[in-house]
Amino acid sequence: MLVTDKNITVLGAGRSGISAAILLAKHDAKVMVSNSNSDREAPDLLRIFDEHGISYEFGQHSMKILESDFVILSPGIPTTSAIVQLLYERDIPVYSEIEVASWFTESPIIAVTGSNGKTTTTTLIADMLERSGIPAVACGNIGHSFSQAVYTAIVSGSHPMYVTEVSSFQLETTKDFRPNVAVLLNITPDHLDRYDSFLDYALTKCRILINQEKEDFAVLNRDDDVINEHAKTKAYVIPVSKEKLPDSIAYFDGETFSFQLNGKWHQLEKNDIKLFGIHNEYNIASAASAVSPFIADHEGIFSSLRNFKSIPHRIEFAGEAGNIRFYNDSKGTNTDSVKMAIKSFNSPLHLILGGRDKDIDFRELAPHLSKNDKIYVIGEASAKIIEQLKEFNPTPCGEMEIAVMTAFKEAHPGDAILLSPACASYDQYKNFEERGDHFKQLVKTIMDLGNEGK
Numbered sequence: 001m002l003v004t005d006k007n008i009t010v011l012g013a014g015r016s017g018i019s020a021a022i023l024l025a026k027h028d029a030k031v032m033v034s035n036s037n038s039d040r041e042a043p044d045l046l047r048i049f050d051e052h053g054i055s056y057e058f059g060q061h062s063m064k065i066l067e068s069d070f071v072i073l074s075p076g077i078p079t080t081s082a083i084v085q086l087l088y089e090r091d092i093p094v095y096s097e098i099e100v101a102s103w104f105t106e107s108p109i110i111a112v113t114g115s116n117g118k119t120t121t122t123t124l125i126a127d128m129l130e131r132s133g134i135p136a137v138a139c140g141n142i143g144h145s146f147s148q149a150v151y152t153a154i155v156s157g158s159h160p161m162y163v164t165e166v167s168s169f170q171l172e173t174t175k176d177f178r179p180n181v182a183v184l185l186n187i188t189p190d191h192l193d194r195y196d197s198f199l200d201y202a203l204t205k206c207r208i209l210i211n212q213e214k215e216d217f218a219v220l221n222r223d224d225d226v227i228n229e230h231a232k233t234k235a236y237v238i239p240v241s242k243e244k245l246p247d248s249i250a251y252f253d254g255e256t257f258s259f260q261l262n263g264k265w266h267q268l269e270k271n272d273i274k275l276f277g278i279h280n281e282y283n284i285a286s287a288a289s290a291v292s293p294f295i296a297d298h299e300g301i302f303s304s305l306r307n308f309k310s311i312p313h314r315i316e317f318a319g320e321a322g323n324i325r326f327y328n329d330s331k332g333t334n335t336d337s338v339k340m341a342i343k344s345f346n347s348p349l350h351l352i353l354g355g356r357d358k359d360i361d362f363r364e365l366a367p368h369l370s371k372n373d374k375i376y377v378i379g380e381a382s383a384k385i386i387e388q389l390k391e392f393n394p395t396p397c398g399e400m401e402i403a404v405m406t407a408f409k410e411a412h413p414g415d416a417i418l419l420s421p422a423c424a425s426y427d428q429y430k431n432f433e434e435r436g437d438h439f440k441q442l443v444k445t446i447m448d449l450g451n452e453g454k
Helices: 015-026 042-052 063-067 082-089 095-105 118-130 148-157 200-211 225-230 281-296 297-305 333-342 362-368 384-386 400-410 432-449
Strands: 007-011 032-037 055-058 070-073 092-095 111-113 136-140 159-166 182-183 219-221 235-239 250-252 256-261 264-269 316-321 324-328 349-354 374-378 395-398 414-420
Touching: 007 063, 007 384, 015 032, 015 042, 015 070, 015 095, 015 148, 042 055, 063 070, 063 082, 063 182, 070 095, 070 118, 070 136, 092 095, 095 148, 095 159, 111 281, 111 349, 118 136, 118 159, 118 281, 118 297, 136 148, 148 159, 148 250, 159 333, 182 200, 200 400, 219 225, 219 281, 219 316, 225 250, 250 281, 256 281, 256 297, 264 297, 281 333, 316 400, 324 432, 333 362, 349 384, 374 384, 374 400, 374 414, 384 395, 395 400, 400 414, 400 432, 414 432
Parallel strands: 007 032, 007 070, 032 055, 070 092, 111 159, 111 182, 136 159, 182 219, 219 235, 324 414, 349 374, 349 414, 374 395
Antiparallel strands: 250 256, 256 264, 316 324
């Protein structure tokens, strides 16, 4: 895309919007950032915009936006918003930040999406590539945006592969985005507060495949019925399953990870792999499948699996006190993610649920819980969770500190306490990271106090 001297507006001054604006300005576009929230107007941010010759407005979306040749939409702004609908009426093109980043690199792109496991798989793929001697950067919807990664590479003169985590929000406004490898991990109900239906959400996820050609690769979870029904691609499909399929390159049967390269199979036992949890067996097989077109041998993959630990906030071991272990799964923001987390533990389990409801049916968790498990509830969704899971007699706690301390008092040696909230964090925290960090801070306090009160 030629952007020199084009009038381009970036809607939203979050991390991805800021980095997209800087990348476009680097290529001599006339960029304006428009943010409806005046709270974002901080001196440090304005200094950055001035440095790069980027104009800005805060507290409104003015009619200047309608003078744009095209607009970049931050993922937090829905396409149903009034300003985006006005742009569509005026036939002003609207693009995603990931699309912008892809314009300015010729390096291979591996794009990862799914309802659960995106961050782990994205980070794991980059680690596997690095250990195979291939420079790679994990970016996208994980705090380090795709645009920021591309800008850094341009400035430094480097040419890494990009492994980018892609959300459904970002896929809504892609037009020509074409990853060399697309990874579709799973599709389960999520963000139904943003989409008209689950079908609408599922089809948005599948947009990651629409521009691929026969020389590209699509890594698809063949144990997921929704993917099998709706994922259509021209790319060569590498299937992922719990069992060996005719075209399998990698699979994890629960005990052994098997990987095929150059017609030869290699095995790694479960005990040699650091990643914990049933869901990670799919993530591992998907990651290895994704890197397979680029590597010469299996050693980098196996080295990664022997050393790669769970990412923060995803069934992350947070500490132990009185032989009671604490796990931080703050990134578990939907029921499918929480189900996977529950399956990774033996009963009795002490589960902390709650936050901002995403139009989720918490009754879906019931078949995966036992009568020996206990539930502690926090946040805005408390009343709904208590009603829908009343057979487990959930304990209303309101705030994280009360939930953690109550669970610790009621737990016995050998039990596990798991924060896996099945909700968004925005009612009490800025994001899931802050929520998880608070949980870990509380665990540290308990550990520092020792077994006092037990």
